[in-house]
Protein backbone atom coordinates (compact mmCIF):
# COMPACT_ATOMS: atom_id res chain seq x y z
CA UNK A 152 0.00 0.00 0.00
CA UNK A 153 1.25 3.49 -0.77
CA UNK A 154 2.08 5.97 1.93
CA UNK A 155 1.14 3.55 4.67
CA UNK A 156 0.13 5.16 7.94
CA UNK A 157 -0.63 4.08 11.43
CA UNK A 158 -4.26 3.04 11.83
CA UNK A 159 -4.31 4.71 15.23
CA UNK A 160 -3.79 8.07 13.63
CA UNK A 161 -6.93 9.30 11.86
CA UNK A 162 -5.00 12.09 10.16
CA UNK A 163 -2.57 9.70 8.50
CA UNK A 164 -5.35 7.32 7.61
CA UNK A 165 -6.85 10.29 5.77
CA UNK A 166 -3.60 10.93 3.93
CA UNK A 167 -3.29 7.25 3.14
CA UNK A 168 -6.78 7.04 1.72
CA UNK A 169 -6.38 10.14 -0.37
CA UNK A 170 -3.03 9.17 -1.74
CA UNK A 171 -4.39 5.80 -2.70
CA UNK A 172 -6.72 7.73 -4.99
CA UNK A 173 -3.64 9.13 -6.72
CA UNK A 174 -3.25 5.66 -8.20
CA UNK A 175 -6.55 5.97 -9.94
CA UNK A 176 -5.82 9.36 -11.43
CA UNK A 177 -2.46 8.46 -12.88
CA UNK A 178 -0.29 8.93 -9.78
CA UNK A 179 0.44 12.49 -10.78
CA UNK A 180 2.27 14.55 -8.14
CA UNK A 181 2.88 18.31 -8.23
CA UNK A 182 6.68 18.64 -7.89
CA UNK A 183 8.07 21.35 -5.60
CA UNK A 184 8.43 24.49 -7.71
CA UNK A 185 9.97 27.74 -6.52
CA UNK A 186 7.93 30.54 -8.08
CA UNK A 187 9.34 33.62 -6.32
CA UNK A 188 5.97 35.18 -5.62
CA UNK A 189 5.93 35.15 -1.81
CA UNK A 190 6.70 38.79 -1.05
CA UNK A 191 8.38 39.28 2.35
CA UNK A 192 8.58 35.48 2.56
CA UNK A 193 4.77 35.27 2.98
CA UNK A 194 2.43 33.26 0.73
CA UNK A 195 -0.55 35.45 -0.21
CA UNK A 196 -3.98 34.88 -1.75
CA UNK A 197 -2.52 34.40 -5.22
CA UNK A 198 -0.44 31.52 -3.85
CA UNK A 199 -3.61 29.93 -2.44
CA UNK A 200 -5.20 30.31 -5.87
CA UNK A 201 -2.19 28.77 -7.64
CA UNK A 202 -2.16 25.65 -5.47
CA UNK A 203 -5.96 25.25 -5.32
CA UNK A 204 -6.09 25.43 -9.12
CA UNK A 205 -3.75 22.43 -9.17
CA UNK A 206 -5.43 20.47 -6.36
CA UNK A 207 -7.70 17.51 -7.06
CA UNK A 208 -9.20 14.80 -4.91
CA UNK A 209 -6.39 12.54 -3.82
CA UNK A 210 -3.71 14.40 -5.70
CA UNK A 211 -0.43 14.95 -3.87
CA UNK A 212 1.03 18.45 -4.11
CA UNK A 213 4.46 19.37 -2.79
CA UNK A 214 4.78 23.07 -2.02
CA UNK A 215 7.80 25.05 -3.17
CA UNK A 216 11.03 25.21 -1.16
CA UNK A 217 10.22 27.00 2.08
CA UNK A 218 12.88 28.42 4.39
CA UNK A 219 13.41 27.04 7.88
CA UNK A 220 15.08 30.14 9.30
CA UNK A 221 16.27 33.66 8.59
CA UNK A 222 19.60 32.31 7.31
CA UNK A 223 17.90 29.78 5.00
CA UNK A 224 17.03 32.23 2.23
CA UNK A 225 18.94 32.92 -0.98
CA UNK A 226 16.44 33.77 -3.73
CA UNK A 227 13.88 36.54 -4.19
CA UNK A 228 10.37 36.20 -2.77
CA UNK A 229 10.63 32.64 -1.51
CA UNK A 230 8.39 31.64 1.40
CA UNK A 231 9.39 30.86 4.96
CA UNK A 232 7.89 28.88 7.81
CA UNK A 233 9.90 29.97 10.81
CA UNK A 234 7.66 32.76 12.16
CA UNK A 235 4.11 32.81 13.49
CA UNK A 236 3.15 35.25 10.75
CA UNK A 237 4.39 32.84 8.08
CA UNK A 238 2.49 29.94 9.65
CA UNK A 239 -0.69 32.05 9.65
CA UNK A 240 -0.09 33.04 6.02
CA UNK A 241 0.20 29.39 4.96
CA UNK A 242 -3.07 28.37 6.67
CA UNK A 243 -5.47 29.69 3.97
CA UNK A 244 -3.23 28.22 1.26
CA UNK A 245 -3.39 24.78 2.85
CA UNK A 246 -7.14 25.12 3.49
CA UNK A 247 -7.72 25.95 -0.18
CA UNK A 248 -5.93 22.74 -1.23
CA UNK A 249 -7.72 20.62 1.36
CA UNK A 250 -11.11 22.00 0.30
CA UNK A 251 -10.48 20.41 -3.09
CA UNK A 252 -9.42 17.11 -1.50
CA UNK A 253 -5.70 17.48 -2.19
CA UNK A 254 -2.90 16.13 -0.01
CA UNK A 255 -0.35 18.85 0.67
CA UNK A 256 3.25 18.49 1.83
CA UNK A 257 5.60 21.43 2.33
CA UNK A 258 9.17 21.19 1.10
CA UNK A 259 11.50 22.66 3.73
CA UNK A 260 15.01 23.84 2.90
CA UNK A 261 18.06 25.80 3.84
CA UNK A 262 20.08 27.12 0.89
CA UNK A 263 23.38 27.16 2.79
CA UNK A 264 26.09 28.76 0.66
CA UNK A 265 23.68 29.31 -2.30
CA UNK A 266 22.97 32.76 -0.93
CA UNK A 267 24.38 36.26 -0.78
CA UNK A 268 24.98 38.82 1.96
CA UNK A 269 21.79 40.62 0.83
CA UNK A 270 19.62 37.70 1.92
CA UNK A 271 21.32 37.15 5.25
CA UNK A 272 20.43 38.77 8.59
CA UNK A 273 22.64 41.86 9.12
CA UNK A 274 24.43 41.12 5.84
CA UNK A 275 26.37 38.23 7.36
CA UNK A 276 28.08 35.55 5.31
CA UNK A 277 25.83 32.63 4.30
CA UNK A 278 26.50 29.47 6.31
CA UNK A 279 27.67 26.11 5.01
CA UNK A 280 29.72 23.04 5.88
CA UNK A 281 32.62 24.77 4.14
CA UNK A 282 34.07 28.19 3.44
CA UNK A 283 34.51 27.42 -0.27
CA UNK A 284 32.50 29.72 -2.50
CA UNK A 285 30.33 28.48 -5.40
CA UNK A 286 31.94 29.22 -8.78
CA UNK A 287 30.00 32.02 -10.55
CA UNK A 288 27.87 30.57 -13.33
CA UNK A 289 26.73 32.12 -16.61
CA UNK A 290 23.00 31.39 -16.99
CA UNK A 291 21.08 30.71 -20.23
CA UNK A 292 20.03 34.36 -20.47
CA UNK A 293 23.66 35.53 -20.19
CA UNK A 294 23.41 36.82 -16.61
CA UNK A 295 26.00 35.64 -14.12
CA UNK A 296 24.76 33.92 -10.97
CA UNK A 297 27.09 34.74 -8.10
CA UNK A 298 26.92 33.71 -4.48
CA UNK A 299 28.81 35.20 -1.53
CA UNK A 300 31.70 33.49 0.22
CA UNK A 301 30.19 31.31 2.97
CA UNK A 302 31.19 30.89 6.59
CA UNK A 303 31.97 27.38 7.77
CA UNK A 304 29.64 26.30 10.60
CA UNK A 305 31.39 25.16 13.76
CA UNK A 306 30.45 21.75 15.09
CA UNK A 307 28.75 23.41 18.07
CA UNK A 308 26.45 25.41 15.81
CA UNK A 309 25.07 22.45 13.86
CA UNK A 310 22.48 21.28 16.44
CA UNK A 311 20.74 24.65 16.24
CA UNK A 312 20.35 24.30 12.45
CA UNK A 313 18.95 20.80 12.96
CA UNK A 314 16.57 22.34 15.45
CA UNK A 315 15.44 24.91 12.88
CA UNK A 316 14.30 22.02 10.66
CA UNK A 317 12.55 20.43 13.63
CA UNK A 318 10.64 23.63 14.39
CA UNK A 319 9.84 24.18 10.73
CA UNK A 320 8.34 20.67 10.54
CA UNK A 321 6.24 21.46 13.59
CA UNK A 322 5.17 24.76 12.03
CA UNK A 323 4.13 23.00 8.81
CA UNK A 324 1.77 20.77 10.77
CA UNK A 325 0.53 23.83 12.68
CA UNK A 326 -0.21 25.48 9.32
CA UNK A 327 -2.26 22.42 8.34
CA UNK A 328 0.11 20.65 5.93
CA UNK A 329 -0.19 16.86 5.82
CA UNK A 330 3.56 16.49 6.05
CA UNK A 331 6.96 17.81 5.05
CA UNK A 332 9.48 17.00 2.37
CA UNK A 333 13.06 17.60 3.47
CA UNK A 334 15.07 19.09 0.63
CA UNK A 335 18.31 17.09 0.48
CA UNK A 336 18.69 17.64 -3.27
CA UNK A 337 20.53 19.84 -5.77
CA UNK A 338 23.16 22.04 -4.19
CA UNK A 339 21.58 23.32 -0.98
CA UNK A 340 22.74 23.06 2.62
CA UNK A 341 21.96 19.42 3.32
CA UNK A 342 23.47 18.27 0.06
CA UNK A 343 26.49 20.52 0.63
CA UNK A 344 27.21 18.39 3.70
CA UNK A 345 26.56 15.11 1.86
CA UNK A 346 28.74 15.58 -1.22
CA UNK A 347 32.51 15.23 -1.23
CA UNK A 348 33.00 17.96 -3.85
CA UNK A 349 31.91 20.48 -1.19
CA UNK A 350 32.35 18.96 2.26
CA UNK A 351 35.95 19.46 3.34
CA UNK A 352 35.39 19.10 7.09
CA UNK A 353 37.58 17.04 9.36
CA UNK A 354 35.13 16.71 12.29
CA UNK A 355 32.31 14.19 12.72
CA UNK A 356 30.34 15.90 9.91
CA UNK A 357 33.04 15.40 7.27
CA UNK A 358 35.26 12.75 5.70
CA UNK A 359 33.56 9.34 5.52
CA UNK A 360 30.18 8.86 3.87
CA UNK A 361 28.68 8.16 7.27
CA UNK A 362 30.01 11.48 8.57
CA UNK A 363 28.89 13.46 5.51
CA UNK A 364 25.36 12.04 5.78
CA UNK A 365 25.20 12.69 9.53
CA UNK A 366 23.69 16.17 9.21
CA UNK A 367 21.01 14.98 6.73
CA UNK A 368 20.05 12.08 8.97
CA UNK A 369 19.98 14.25 12.08
CA UNK A 370 17.60 16.62 10.29
CA UNK A 371 15.37 13.76 9.10
CA UNK A 372 15.42 12.20 12.57
CA UNK A 373 14.51 15.54 14.19
CA UNK A 374 11.54 16.03 11.85
CA UNK A 375 10.40 12.45 12.51
CA UNK A 376 10.70 12.91 16.28
CA UNK A 377 8.61 16.05 15.99
CA UNK A 378 5.82 15.02 13.59
CA UNK A 379 6.15 11.27 12.97
CA UNK A 380 7.78 9.26 10.18
CA UNK A 381 4.45 8.94 8.37
CA UNK A 382 4.54 12.64 7.63
CA UNK A 383 8.13 12.95 6.48
CA UNK A 384 9.30 12.58 2.88
CA UNK A 385 12.83 13.23 1.60
CA UNK A 386 14.02 14.56 -1.74
CA UNK A 387 17.39 13.38 -3.08
CA UNK A 388 19.17 14.01 -6.37
CA UNK A 389 22.11 11.58 -6.33
CA UNK A 390 23.35 12.53 -9.79
CA UNK A 391 22.81 16.29 -9.94
CA UNK A 392 25.95 18.42 -9.95
CA UNK A 393 24.50 21.93 -9.89
CA UNK A 394 26.01 24.59 -7.61
CA UNK A 395 29.37 22.76 -7.65
CA UNK A 396 27.80 19.98 -5.62
CA UNK A 397 28.50 16.38 -6.66
CA UNK A 398 29.95 13.20 -5.28
CA UNK A 399 32.71 10.85 -6.40
CA UNK A 400 30.45 7.85 -5.63
CA UNK A 401 26.79 8.90 -6.03
CA UNK A 402 25.50 5.31 -6.15
CA UNK A 403 27.03 4.35 -2.81
CA UNK A 404 25.98 7.65 -1.23
CA UNK A 405 22.39 7.34 -2.49
CA UNK A 406 22.13 3.77 -1.25
CA UNK A 407 23.62 4.69 2.12
CA UNK A 408 20.89 7.33 2.51
CA UNK A 409 18.15 4.94 1.34
CA UNK A 410 19.15 2.26 3.86
CA UNK A 411 19.31 4.83 6.67
CA UNK A 412 15.92 6.25 5.63
CA UNK A 413 14.45 2.74 5.72
CA UNK A 414 15.62 2.37 9.31
CA UNK A 415 13.93 5.66 10.19
CA UNK A 416 10.69 4.69 8.40
CA UNK A 417 10.63 7.69 6.05
CA UNK A 418 7.25 7.88 4.28
CA UNK A 419 8.48 8.60 0.78
CA UNK A 420 11.62 9.21 -1.19
CA UNK A 421 11.37 11.63 -4.11
CA UNK A 422 14.30 11.28 -6.49
CA UNK A 423 15.38 13.35 -9.43
CA UNK A 424 16.64 11.64 -12.59
CA UNK A 425 20.04 12.43 -14.03
CA UNK A 426 20.25 15.01 -16.78
CA UNK A 427 17.49 14.29 -19.29
CA UNK A 428 18.56 14.26 -22.96
CA UNK A 429 16.50 14.70 -26.11
CA UNK A 430 16.99 12.44 -29.13
CA UNK A 431 15.16 13.51 -32.32
CA UNK A 432 13.22 16.01 -30.22
CA UNK A 433 12.00 13.24 -27.88
CA UNK A 434 12.86 13.20 -24.18
CA UNK A 435 14.90 10.16 -23.17
CA UNK A 436 14.49 9.25 -19.50
CA UNK A 437 17.80 7.78 -18.24
CA UNK A 438 16.01 5.34 -15.86
CA UNK A 439 19.01 5.31 -13.54
CA UNK A 440 17.07 5.20 -10.29
CA UNK A 441 15.96 1.56 -10.24
CA UNK A 442 18.56 0.43 -7.72
CA UNK A 443 17.32 3.07 -5.27
CA UNK A 444 13.67 2.27 -5.91
CA UNK A 445 14.35 -1.42 -5.24
CA UNK A 446 16.20 -0.65 -2.01
CA UNK A 447 13.68 1.81 -0.60
CA UNK A 448 10.94 0.43 1.65
CA UNK A 449 8.51 3.34 1.39
CA UNK A 450 6.72 5.08 -1.46
CA UNK A 451 8.99 6.08 -4.32
CA UNK A 452 8.49 9.21 -6.42
CA UNK A 453 10.52 10.07 -9.52
CA UNK A 454 10.84 13.39 -11.32
CA UNK A 455 12.71 14.89 -14.22
CA UNK A 456 11.59 15.08 -17.83
CA UNK A 457 8.48 12.91 -17.57
CA UNK A 458 5.48 13.29 -19.85
CA UNK A 459 2.22 11.34 -19.76
CA UNK A 460 3.55 8.42 -21.77
CA UNK A 461 6.85 8.07 -19.89
CA UNK A 462 5.09 8.50 -16.54
CA UNK A 463 2.57 5.77 -17.30
CA UNK A 464 5.35 3.50 -18.47
CA UNK A 465 7.43 4.10 -15.33
CA UNK A 466 4.47 3.28 -13.08
CA UNK A 467 3.23 0.26 -15.04
CA UNK A 468 6.72 -1.25 -15.17
CA UNK A 469 7.16 -0.82 -11.41
CA UNK A 470 9.99 1.70 -11.79
CA UNK A 471 8.16 4.02 -9.39
CA UNK A 472 4.96 4.43 -7.37
CA UNK A 473 4.31 8.07 -8.25
CA UNK A 474 5.64 10.60 -10.76
CA UNK A 475 6.21 14.25 -9.86
CA UNK A 476 5.72 16.68 -12.72
CA UNK A 477 7.30 20.14 -12.61
CA UNK A 478 7.07 22.22 -15.75
CA UNK A 479 3.95 20.50 -17.12
CA UNK A 480 2.08 20.98 -13.85
CA UNK A 481 3.19 24.58 -13.64
CA UNK A 482 1.60 25.27 -17.04
CA UNK A 483 -1.43 23.00 -16.73
CA UNK A 484 -3.48 23.57 -13.60
CA UNK A 485 -5.66 20.57 -14.50
CA UNK A 486 -2.78 18.24 -15.45
CA UNK A 487 -4.30 15.05 -13.93
CA UNK A 488 -7.53 15.64 -15.88
CA UNK A 489 -5.64 16.33 -19.11
CA UNK A 490 -3.59 13.16 -18.63
CA UNK A 491 -6.77 11.19 -17.94
CA UNK A 492 -8.34 12.45 -21.17
CA UNK A 493 -5.05 12.43 -23.10
CA UNK A 494 -5.88 16.06 -23.92
CA UNK A 495 -3.36 18.55 -25.35
CA UNK A 496 -1.19 20.46 -22.88
CA UNK A 497 -0.50 24.18 -22.48
CA UNK A 498 3.15 24.98 -23.27
CA UNK A 499 5.18 26.38 -20.38
CA UNK A 500 6.81 29.78 -20.60
CA UNK A 501 10.29 29.71 -19.05
CA UNK A 502 10.52 33.49 -19.09
CA UNK A 503 7.88 33.72 -16.32
CA UNK A 504 9.06 30.83 -14.12
CA UNK A 505 10.55 33.16 -11.50
CA UNK A 506 9.07 36.58 -12.32
CA UNK A 507 7.26 38.23 -9.42
CA UNK A 508 3.89 38.92 -11.05
CA UNK A 509 1.09 37.37 -8.95
CA UNK A 510 -0.91 36.45 -12.06
CA UNK A 511 1.13 36.38 -15.28
CA UNK A 512 2.75 33.00 -15.88
CA UNK A 513 1.38 31.87 -12.54
CA UNK A 514 -2.40 31.64 -12.16
CA UNK A 515 -3.32 32.58 -15.75
CA UNK A 516 -2.53 29.27 -17.48
CA UNK A 517 -5.92 28.19 -18.90
CA UNK A 518 -7.91 25.15 -17.85
CA UNK A 519 -9.04 22.69 -20.50
CA UNK A 520 -12.28 23.65 -22.19
CA UNK A 521 -14.15 20.43 -21.46
CA UNK A 522 -16.83 21.23 -24.04
CA UNK A 523 -14.16 20.94 -26.73
CA UNK A 524 -12.98 17.48 -25.69
Ligand SMILES: Cc1cc2nc3c(=O)[nH]c(=O)nc-3n(C[C@H](O)[C@H](O)[C@H](O)COP(=O)(O)O)c2cc1C
Pocket residue numbers: 182183184185186215216258334336386423454455456457475476477478479504505
Ligand atom coordinates in the same frame (compact mmCIF):
# COMPACT_ATOMS: atom_id res chain seq x y z
C1 LIG B 1 10.46 26.82 -12.03
C2 LIG B 1 11.04 25.64 -11.28
C3 LIG B 1 11.19 25.72 -9.92
C4 LIG B 1 11.69 24.63 -9.19
N1 LIG B 1 11.76 24.70 -7.84
C5 LIG B 1 12.11 23.61 -7.11
C6 LIG B 1 12.05 23.62 -5.70
O1 LIG B 1 11.62 24.60 -5.06
N2 LIG B 1 12.44 22.51 -5.05
C7 LIG B 1 12.88 21.38 -5.71
O2 LIG B 1 13.22 20.39 -5.06
N3 LIG B 1 12.91 21.34 -7.05
C8 LIG B 1 12.52 22.41 -7.77
N4 LIG B 1 12.51 22.35 -9.13
C9 LIG B 1 12.75 21.05 -9.80
C10 LIG B 1 11.40 20.34 -10.03
O3 LIG B 1 10.80 19.95 -8.82
C11 LIG B 1 11.54 19.09 -10.93
O4 LIG B 1 12.35 18.16 -10.29
C12 LIG B 1 12.15 19.46 -12.28
O5 LIG B 1 11.44 20.54 -12.86
C13 LIG B 1 12.11 18.29 -13.24
O6 LIG B 1 10.79 17.88 -13.49
P1 LIG B 1 10.05 18.30 -14.87
O7 LIG B 1 10.90 17.82 -16.00
O8 LIG B 1 8.73 17.57 -14.77
O9 LIG B 1 9.90 19.78 -14.86
C14 LIG B 1 12.06 23.45 -9.88
C15 LIG B 1 11.93 23.39 -11.27
C16 LIG B 1 11.43 24.46 -11.97
C17 LIG B 1 11.24 24.35 -13.46
